[in-house]
Amino acid sequence: MATLSHLILYPIKSCAAMPVEEAFATVSGLSAHGVHDREWMLVTATGQFLTQREFPHMATIVPRVDGTTLLVRAPAMPPLRMPLAPQPSGNTMRVQIWDDLVDAIDCGDAAAAWFSLTLNAPCRLVRFKPDAARPTSEKWTGGAPSCARFADAYPLLLIGESSLAEINGRMLSAGREALPMDRFRPNLVVTGTDPFEEDYTASFTAGDIVIAPVKPCARCPIPAIDQATGIPGPDPLDILQSWRAKAILAGAVCVGMNCIVAGGAGGTLRVGQAFEVSLSF
Template identity: 45%
Template sequence: MSFPADFDLAGTVARLFIHPVKSCAGIEVQQALLTDTGLEWDRAWMVVDAQGAFLTQRALPRMALVRPQMTAADLVLHAPGQAPLKVPLAATGLTAAVRVWNDTVAAWDMGDAAAQWFSGFLGQPCRLVRFDPAQRRLSSLEWTGGAEAPNQFADGFPLLVASTAGLDALNAQLAAAGQGAVGMERFRPNLVLGGVEAHDEDRVDLLHIDTGAGGAVQLQPVKPCVRCPIPDIDPASAERGTQVGDALRRYRQDARMGGAITFGMNAIVRRGAGQVLCVGQPLGAHYRFG
């Protein structure tokens, strides 16, 4: 397939990330299977407290130091001072009711060994759970325009889209303030656009990606991503700072979100579930108000 010549912008898939365990470190990949709920294995597992409520770096920055590895058979988790934890990809387990934001869903408990591993590292009782694919957790219909877009344990939408140029613009702000550059991993995107202007993801309608599989993937950016303190957590040390939030406040207060700072766009899958996204694939889009 070739893209129409009249797209307002053309770029490429610059980077792809999955985050198998919600709020733990991500994995940069060269390709990923696209599903209705986002990239395969993204936010498929989650850490919960003794009451079944989800845990994140917002309260437990040490979660940034839990680094996942995917093998053919296992999710392998690494953390400082801990022996690696293997979680079989085929594991199901007993069903538990867990909460992520305002949603309560049934999930599979990954067992006592995983619970002890996380409890020891995070310093409080907690358990590892996996999303049960039989469950249906929908994105906000208000933001999707009524389209039913399922997701797993992501905050609210199947995908997060950012741009290389958007990160470059932030790092220019940081440099002007005498601060060091930061990496894209702080923003936890799934898809990073290359060859486009800074924050073009804010302005486009459907993103068309040519997978070479006989038809384009179509992703719909639907909601600006309001930023919490997580981008100010150093993923290498789990230390908190303020420089990223301070820089974003200087130029990324978003009237669409009541003046909150935003970076990246939440997106839903309109077409192409079952196709494989790869770094380097061409993409195109029309501006929403072009």
């Protein structure tokens, strides 16, 4: 029996995590305290999305819900407050995230100025439209429909604690430091499973909610970035390459599984909740 040990949202794509004790499992990702996972995103003036890949110190931008506002803090910056209620007067901006083009709400010049100073580069903050949908590829879902907001590909990312423990055993054996879970930026962390059991799990079920792993998560250089300081360090992918490269993804190093909500959408997940695990063989 697996247990849900952590629930994590990232209100602003590639910025700091927001751990929660419970969240709604929607078809497009986690929702809690009036915000959704990856509901906001930073983009260039032409709408190209920005992440820690280009700006590692995005990790130090910390969003939190404070009453009816999203309170955002960053080192050496005054706090920024933005209303949680959607602002119908916002201008629409066409933005690009990987191969997808999406119409988003521009959050205005004040937010753009704040984030531009924080990143020391011109950028704008956009918000996913409440009535919009960004379907995910059905290539890996067996035809099951799903969607995401500004997540890279799928609405949820799940990793087992035992998987991280095995990674860290190999890191330490190679004379490297152990990594905290936040380097891999999951939404769901489970305990009570074997190392990388999520790779071959068909579903994690809690009551009516069914979380279905659909695609291994190919890792980029972000696991090298200290999420507390935004400072890059040694890239762990060289250690992972020896046994986590997946031929099915052209040799990409994979940790964690992208997941969809295959049943019970809108239900509540809670830290400490038990999952029934159904393996795919």
